[in-house]
Amino acid sequence: MARVSDAHLAARRHSILVAATKCxxxxxxAAATMAEIAAEAGISPGAIYRYFENKDDLARWCMDESAEAIKHAWENPTSAEMSFVELSRLTFAELNKPEVAIDTQLFLExxxxxxxxxxxGALGEFQAEFEKVRAGILFLMERQFGPAPEDVDVQAIAEALYGFYWGARVMKLLMPEVNTDAQVEALHSLIGHALDKTCGK
Amino acid sequence: MARVSDAHLAARRHSILVAATKCxxxxxxAAATMAEIAAEAGISPGAIYRYFENKDDLARWCMDESAEAIKHAWENPTSAEMSFVELSRLTFAELNKPEVAIDTQLFLExxxxxxxxxxxGALGEFQAEFEKVRAGILFLMERQFGPAPEDVDVQAIAEALYGFYWGARVMKLLMPEVNTDAQVEALHSLIGHALDKTCGK
Amino acid sequence: MARVSDAHLAARRHSILVAATKCxxxxxxAAATMAEIAAEAGISPGAIYRYFENKDDLARWCMDESAEAIKHAWENPTSAEMSFVELSRLTFAELNKPEVAIDTQLFLExxxxxxxxxxxGALGEFQAEFEKVRAGILFLMERQFGPAPEDVDVQAIAEALYGFYWGARVMKLLMPEVNTDAQVEALHSLIGHALDKTCGK
Amino acid sequence: MARVSDAHLAARRHSILVAATKCxxxxxxAAATMAEIAAEAGISPGAIYRYFENKDDLARWCMDESAEAIKHAWENPTSAEMSFVELSRLTFAELNKPEVAIDTQLFLExxxxxxxxxxxGALGEFQAEFEKVRAGILFLMERQFGPAPEDVDVQAIAEALYGFYWGARVMKLLMPEVNTDAQVEALHSLIGHALDKTCGK
DNA sequence: TATGAATGAGGTTTCATTCAT
DNA sequence: CATGAATGAAACCTCATTCAT
Structure with a gap:
């Protein structure tokens, strides 16, 4: 079975990642076994070790993949043309897909x-992501609503929104039926009340 | 024929729980071993099994204890005399204590x-808690701000606040330096803008 | 089975060493398995790990024990009263015991x-042993035969005797029937010829 | 239908033996892996099995090669023209080459x-070699020194010399700096004292 | 009742060997 | 013929749990 194409190897590696992520x-x-993962991937246990150092390495790749997927949720490619509210709506709408639960689980692990x-290092990376998203939210809020009034702490609002995002992931994990979209709308409405110049007139 | 007083038994059981929670x-x-827990508690591994069925049982008690502690955070005994904003402030201020990280960790596990x-069953219990807290927040918000305007979804705001609470726990876990208090104040301010009758004048 | 006496523990440890040395x-x-050793010792595989870190550690103890036994072969307690020839005879006579083959094997491994x-470090230790034995042989030869003539390299003879000792061990391992005693006598005779003052008269 | 010349096959087989001997x-x-040997030989693991049945077979060939090399050390092609002392000197001088350590190691394994x-069978072969070398040494000693005196056990001396040879190999393995040549000279001197007719005059 | 030595099932990992390409 | 990916048996080791003391 020698001289297999790189594409085949990459595909095999990916199928192991998929199987491992599922398990x-x-x-x-901790409870998932290499044997289970191998069975799920349709290969032998030994084969996994040609693609990943060991179980820890495999788990790290799975978790990193989930973390990456979550990061990308905030980096919508079409964001340039979207308002803060639209992008926020879209980002949270993603959480309604059942498969995001897997990313949430692995991220939490x-x-x-x-x-x-x-x-x-890893925690610093999370902090960096936090700060990037906060800055992004701030930028979008200012673009949509203009400069914030003195008495409104826009920075804290942006942070709170990101915090709420994580809370929403946890809640969706435990209660898939919860309507996070409505919660987002409510927050948008609050933010609109406070920032929109039409308010109070 | 009990040679040992019930109080002694309860104390030992509690010391095991403390040691186990720490480990x-x-x-x-998964990685903590019964031997480690026993050593931490200053007893022998075998003794643990006089107080807990097995490792799963012990873990369940620890996790439940953490879940209970988190529940109680929202049931401040002095809440009757407090406004929504005061109680909310107090509840989130708790998160600044470093030891809450342990509860967050075990709750997430x-x-x-x-x-x-x-x-x-367990997920239903979480849902029940969710609904209870939401109702509590609603009640407090109404008591403080009076009936909400038609265009403000107070229910969703209450839910969002609870969601943000979980997000705040996760963020504090990963970034203990994050200022969740400021975020809470910002949310309070937003809610005040929307609900307070003084707004718009 | 708690609170077992130290003597019991030491005995158990020793029985593992005996079983392991045999296997x-x-x-x-490399080929002996922990399961075999455990079976030989009449215990479960896991029990070995209460007495030895791991297989390597166990093997090291066995090999060190053999090395120690071989060292002691040259340190006959009654040597003080014995002549060089008597002590040499005794030391080599030991090699006729079949059980020394085990020590030879483990020492060679x-x-x-x-x-x-x-x-x-380990090789240095062997060198130190080599030098100690050489000095011992020199001392005994001089005590028995007096100062050596100019043209006889007593030091090299002592070294050669020690080298021959190792050769004898290897030969006995492969050909238990070989008569190393006669070889020793022949060497003694040669040494006598060269060193004994009666020679040449 | 052989696409590849026999010479090429033999060369490859030899390169595998060299690589395996090194590893x-x-x-x-036991610890060397087929993959390592293949890498060392610059071929694929699977290819080894076209030249050798399995790892044991490969190891046997390597060990036999070493054993053969050691045998040949005693069968110096120019021995016919050499005295016992010269040949002995030459044979032991070989041990100063660092590469003989490999043969010693494999022979001991x-x-x-x-x-x-x-x-x-294998042990019998060693015995046969032992007896052949003994006979050779005897022949050479008699040729050089003439018939031995009654009181000198020439046979035992020959055996002892062969035993010393193995001891010298082991010592050189553990202490490459040891001067086995001087030891050999000392033994020659002893033998000369006992056998040389000039002695005593 | 507490101890902690012992058990042994089960997990991870290695690697000789095979065989499709 | 060579390749090297895949197999899968088997080894080491851990640790929850038991039970003689």
């Missing part, structure tokens, strides 16, 4: 691991 | 376990 | 390991 | 394997 999210990283290990 | 949050439930098992 | 010499260190790893 | 002596036969398996 890890279904049973938890990752977060727990990093917190336990006091993994400064 | 579980430090290493994760619990959440992940329940989601994996599709543990309907 | 290691019978199958080689150890030597191979140390050579592969270029384990300077 | 086996560096890491031990082979010896350990044969002893473990009680491999009668």
């Amino acid at each position: 890890f999210s279904q049973k938890g990283i 990752r977060a727990l691991i990093f917190v336990r290990d006091e993994h400064a | 579980f949050s430090q290493k994760g439930i 619990r959440a992940l376990i329940f989601v994996r098992d599709e543990h309907a | 290691f010499s019978q199958k080689g260190i 150890r030597a191979l390991i140390f050579v592969r790893d270029e384990h300077a | 086996f002596s560096q890491k031990g036969i 082979r010896a350990l394997i044969f002893v473990r398996d009680e491999h009668a």
